Amino acid sequence: MDDHATPRVLVIGSGIAGILTGIELRARGLTDFTILEKADTLGGTWRDNVYPGVACDVPAHLYSFSFAPNVHPTTRFASGPQLWDYFREIAERYRVTEHIRYGTEVADARWDGSRWTVTTTTGESLVADVVVSAVGRLQQPSLPDIPGISDFRGRVFHSARWDPAADVDGARLGIVGTGSSATQMTVATAPRVAHLDLFQRTAQWIFPMDNTPIPWWRRTLMRLVPGYARRYRAGIKRWVDEIGRAATGDPRAADERRQACVDALNTVRDPDLRAKLTPDYEVGCKRLVISGEFYDAVQRDNVEVVTAGIQRVEADGVRTTDGELHELDTLVLATGFHADAYLRPMTVTGEDGITLDDIWADVPMNYKSVALPHMPNFFLINGPFSPGGSASVLSIIEIHVGYVMQLIDRVVADRVALEPDPDRSAELLAAIREQASKTVWGTGGCSSWYLDRNGVPLVNPILLDDLAADMAHPEPTDFHAVPR
Structure with a gap:
């Protein structure tokens, strides 16, 4: 650090985690920070995903900051544009936008023994005492290697890179994939297209929940009655907690969830x-x-679920392994993301020349998903082994940011650099991996982005309240503190 005690902080990413980190830094009077954003506006997920029907699958009133309830949604699940509006408004209200630097993509971060030097893709170098990675997990589209895709005469693009020139009305549309994005697109476009081919490699379990309107009187109470929005939010959280219990091993909750899915399928x-x-x-x-x-x-007459594998893409459409040519005007690849990329392709080098690739060679080693051994004062939000299918990601982000802020408080107060003990990190991670391997993520018989290349879940099977208790206060003995 410089002679003064206030650290210089760089935050990477201006999505939900980056916005909240900025809010909490300002609340502490730590205003010497910059949020680096590679795009030309803030937003992360809800900026990038603009496909027809895009929405959050967490109830709207839970998918907002606990200190700033979103009282505007008119339906149970908020649309992508509604959420982008909410987070932009919050960033402006709390003056986070003053700290965002757009068009700045990080290529490299390097620890020199006392500070971090962050290099952008344009070659510019920035120096910081603390770096917080808020890059998010679902930001690098996974593109399938399909022969002939460049030969297609129509439009082809990933769902997270929707082509604004694409007009699906009256078109022959193909969607590759059956995850959340593909499902939402199917619902939104089926009534509009001439024909829709949904190319399915793996069937999905669908949990039935209609996007019902929120009555006018409830929206009025949320705006006018102090505390009502928070009480309503608490009720939604109890329902989401049930989903978490089903995922982490509660037999009753799991049976109820399964029966709901089977009934919907029937x-x-x-x-x-x-x-x-x-x-x-x-x-x-x-x-x-x-x-x-x-x-x-x-079940519409103009929709076909195609289960034959894709053999290749031709000029006029998709040829499947049964020999059929599915003629298309537009092909959308709803094929997910490289969820295990985290910071990559950014390179990170910590003490003694140890790199992020070294630390993550076998498993993405970390401490409680927020810190990395051998990387002093480099913190993560929603890093590897965060709770996956057991809680709302926004609630997890709030817990992680609160924990990282306490670490930064110590960095400021003691004028130190903090890094988690490698042995303690390995011990905690081993326990998480053992617990996760016994859940449905490890025993359910599927391949998913929850799993690493060895089939071991990359998620922490912990319920939200337990996570909040575990991360209420940092354990000082779990960290090495080096004076700066």
């Missing part, structure tokens, strides 16, 4: 279509898809 009238849509793994093994309308959409 609304598909055609037995052949129902067979196509029936997964061969346990409910919850993959991230659960939430929709009360998907099964109605795929």
Whole structure:
């Protein structure tokens, strides 16, 4: 640090985690920080995903900061544009936007023994005492290697990079994938297109929940009655906690969840279509898809669920392994993200020349998903082994940011650099991996982005309240403190 005690902080990413980090830094009077954002505006997930039907699958009133309830949604699940508006408004209200530097992508971060030097893709170097990575997990699209895709005469793009020039009305649309994005697109576009081919490699369990309107009187109470929005939010949290219990091993909750999914599947009238849509793994093994309308959409006459594998893409459409050519005008790749990339392709080098790739060679080693051994004063928000299918990511982010802020408080007060003890990090991570391997993520018989290359879940099977208690206060003995 410089002669003064206030550290210079760089935050990477201006999505939800970056915005909240900025709010908490300002609340502490730590205003010497910059949020580096590679795009030309803030927003993360809700900026990048603009496909038809994009929405959050966590109830809207829980998917907001606890200190700033979102009282504006008119339906149970907020749309992507509504959420982007909310987070932009929050960033402006708390003056976080004053600290954001747009068009700045980080290529490298390097520890020199006392500070971090962060280099951008343009070659510019920035110096900081503390770096906070708020890059998010779902920010690098996973693109399938399909032969001939460059030969397609129509439009082809990933769902997270929606082409604004694409007009699906009256078009022949192909969607590759059946996860949450594909499901939402199917529901939104099926009534608009001439024909929709949904290319399904793996069937999904669908948890039925309609996007019902929020009555005017409830919206009025949220705006006018102090505390009502928070009480309503608490009720939603109890429901989400039940989903978490089902994922982490509660037999009653798991049975109820499975029965709800089976009952929804049985609304598909055609037995052949129902067979196509029936997964061969346990409910919850993959991230659960939430929709009360998907099964109605795929039963439309202009929708076909294609289970034959994709052989290649041709000029006029997609050729499947059964020899059929599916003629298309637009092909959307709803094929997910490199969820295990985290900071990559950024390179990070800590003490003694140890790199992030060294630390993560076998498993993404970390301490409680927020800190890295051998990386002093380098903190993560929602890092590897965060709770995955057992809690709202926004609630997890709030807990992680609160914990990191306490670490930064110590950095300021004691004028030190903090890094977690490697042995303690390994001990905690081993316990998490053992517990996770016994959950449906490890035993459910599926392949998902919850798993590493060895089939071991990369998520922490902990309920939200337990996570909050575990991360209420840092354990000083778990960290090495080096005077600066």
